[in-house]
Amino acid sequence: MTSGPLLTALLVGGIAAITSGIIGVFSVVRSQSFAGHSLADIATTGGAAAFLIGVSQFWGFLVMGIAASATMEVIGVQRRRGRDVATGVVLGGALGFAALFLYLGTLQTSTTGASFSILFGSIFVVSPDTVPGIVTAGVVTLIAVALLGRRLLLTSISPDLARARGVNVRLTGVFFLMALAITVSLSAVAIGAVLSTALLVGPAATALRVTRSPLRAVAVSAAIGLATTWLGVWLAYESYYWPPYGHGWPVSFFIVALVLAGYLLSYARRPRRALPPRSPHEGVECSPA
Amino acid sequence: MFSSLMFIGLMANTWIAASIVAVIAGITGFFAVLRGEAFAAHAIPNGAFAGAAGAFLLGVNVIWGLAIFAIAGALGIGALGSKARHDVVTALTLVLMLGVGALFVSWSTEYAEQAYSLLFGEVYGVSSNEVWPIAGIGLVAIAAVGLAFRRLMLTSAMPEVAEARGVSVRGTEVYFLVVMALAASMTVPVVGALLMFSLMIGPAAAARSVTARPGLALALSVAIALVITWLSIALSYRTNWPLGFFVGIGGAAFYLIGLAARELGGTRARTRAA
Numbered sequence: 001m002t003s004g005p006l007l008t009a010l011l012v013g014g015i016a017a018i019t020s021g022i023i024g025v026f027s028v029v030r031s032q033s034f035a036g037h038s039l040a041d042i043a044t045t046g047g048a049a050a051f052l053i054g055v056s057q058f059w060g061f062l063v064m065g066i067a068a069s070a071t072m073e074v075i076g077v078q079r080r081r082g083r084d085v086a087t088g089v090v091l092g093g094a095l096g097f098a099a100l101f102l103y104l105g106t107l108q109t110s111t112t113g114a115s116f117s118i119l120f121g122s123i124f125v126v127s128p129d130t131v132p133g134i135v136t137a138g139v140v141t142l143i144a145v146a147l148l149g150r151r152l153l154l155t156s157i158s159p160d161l162a163r164a165r166g167v168n169v170r171l172t173g174v175f176f177l178m179a180l181a182i183t184v185s186l187s188a189v190a191i192g193a194v195l196s197t198a199l200l201v202g203p204a205a206t207a208l209r210v211t212r213s214p215l216r217a218v219a220v221s222a223a224i225g226l227a228t229t230w231l232g233v234w235l236a237y238e239s240y241y242w243p244p245y246g247h248g249w250p251v252s253f254f255i256v257a258l259v260l261a262g263y264l265l266s267y268a269r270r271p272r273r274a275l276p277p278r279s280p281h282e283g284v285e286c287s288p289a
Numbered sequence: 290m291f292s293s294l295m296f297i298g299l300m301a302n303t304w305i306a307a308s309i310v311a312v313i314a315g316i317t318g319f320f321a322v323l324r325g326e327a328f329a330a331h332a333i334p335n336g337a338f339a340g341a342a343g344a345f346l347l348g349v350n351v352i353w354g355l356a357i358f359a360i361a362g363a364l365g366i367g368a369l370g371s372k373a374r375h376d377v378v379t380a381l382t383l384v385l386m387l388g389v390g391a392l393f394v395s396w397s398t399e400y401a402e403q404a405y406s407l408l409f410g411e412v413y414g415v416s417s418n419e420v421w422p423i424a425g426i427g428l429v430a431i432a433a434v435g436l437a438f439r440r441l442m443l444t445s446a447m448p449e450v451a452e453a454r455g456v457s458v459r460g461t462e463v464y465f466l467v468v469m470a471l472a473a474s475m476t477v478p479v480v481g482a483l484l485m486f487s488l489m490i491g492p493a494a495a496a497r498s499v500t501a502r503p504g505l506a507l508a509l510s511v512a513i514a515l516v517i518t519w520l521s522i523a524l525s526y527r528t529n530w531p532l533g534f535f536v537g538i539g540g541a542a543f544y545l546i547g548l549a550a551r552e553l554g555g556t557r558a559r560t561r562a563a
Contacts (some may be wrong), residue, residue, distance in 0.1 A: 020471060023384045028374065028377055031375075031376050032376070033374075033376040033377055033379070034327065034331070034376050034380070035327040035382040036380075036381070037328075037331075037383070038331075048485070075544075075545070075548065084325050084326075084327040084376075085322050085327050085494045085497075086328070086366070086492065087327065087328075088322075088327035088328075088331065088486070088490035088494070089490060089491060089494050089540065089541050089544045090541070091331065091486070091538050092486060092487035092490050092491050092537050092540045093486060093487075093491075093538050093540065093541030094537070095392050095483040095484075095486070095533065095537050096487060096533055096534045096535070096536060096537015096539075096540075096541070097534065097537065097538070098530075098533075098537075099483065099484075099531040099533030099534045099537065100530055100531060100533075100534035101535075103530065103531045124452055128560065168388050170349070181487060187305065194384050194387040194388060195384075197380055197383070198381075198384040198388070201377055201380040201381060201384075202378075202384070204380060205374070205377040205381070207332075242316070248395070249392060249395060250388075250391040250392055250395045252387070252388050252391045253388045253389065253391050253392040253395075254387030255388075256385055256387075257385075257387075259381075259384075260381060260384075260385055263381060264443060270480075
């Protein structure tokens, strides 16, 4: 248990899990899982662009993530359905650019696996260079959430009440999307878009089913994220000794399976009233999970 | 390189296949946007893409992997969607499918090269015997939407009224998701998972931003999807850049044009009223 890649994987995965777990609670309460997933996908477009013009990937996904989140906010109506469509339009446009950048990238370097590693990533091939970026993203997100936590929660649960108290709902939304973009894009580049979405949504949704207190939900979510990630990394490390021999099972499979198992377990733990499927009345989406 | 006749044949297949895909995308996308299911529209083709890895592993036709994963995903989203937040369930279903896909990929060796074309499409490689299944599934999807048109409209616009009239909102939703899954499993090998998503959301969102009348919006959505597809094929052919690029930014551009048109129309109406 002392090999370099394993320790890096545990470190990077742990930081990504904790920050995703914390910000995930807000994105689940705000019904912005789609935005979180899209920003992870979009960040990879930025990474491809940075690769093309020869600057550090870090700037690529930072710039792209922030630009995308601002665009979503500008063209997105404040209602949830409008927001999903705005997210979809931005994602569609960004995927177009991803296709172009990957195509131009393959002209330059003739690597075919690019699109693939972007989607699935691998926590075991994280280069130690990305560790500072991940740490920075984690710290920035945590500071932002600590500063804006109350305001964020209020605008998420009751925009009208927040407005009445003089909170700028729209600005808070932009700040949140940008924090989301930074977190998700860094973890997407480090551990792949699949895992980044799984860690953003799964632990947070589970935590919100277990407890209703926001603070406790944040703590539970981060703990679940950390536990599933470390357990997943360890299982993947062990799986080198499982059939088919010589191939490890992918980390993303284990972590996704564990996250999902946790979510389904939360159903067994305490039966709760089923929420109405989708209400046409916006603004009543306050009850968590 | 190509003899000109063979080239015309290939291009004709491309045009026919892509046009059918555009019509399917325009129609299913209209309802996806209307019902606020953009995330499901993204998750189903993307999850299906992971199913293709399973098909490669077992050595069966890719279509089976795509169809099984797409329909399983649609049923998963539909079944769990009523119990919890819709977007959470969609996200978890998507990552589960992709996680299982990652497992398949790690076991197979030849899939990675196919991944790019399944994500971004291989529209220039369409042969004439591939056109027929696409046309067939296209007709099935359109017929399925046409049969349930009133029900789909009612449950999207007024779920309470629909329930009161004895129309099952959940049943209709699962039905729609399965139709979308069927469409995705046929279109993904041709245009790719990402492009299918762009074609579904961009035109429909643009159409909805221009008009509120459902029939007109539906027709407009199909028309915009066709225009984007034809322009993209032409531009992609001229520049040699990937088709997905033109379709992706085409959808976003039409949406922005639609928004601008509505803003302009809105101010004109307001000045007229004043």
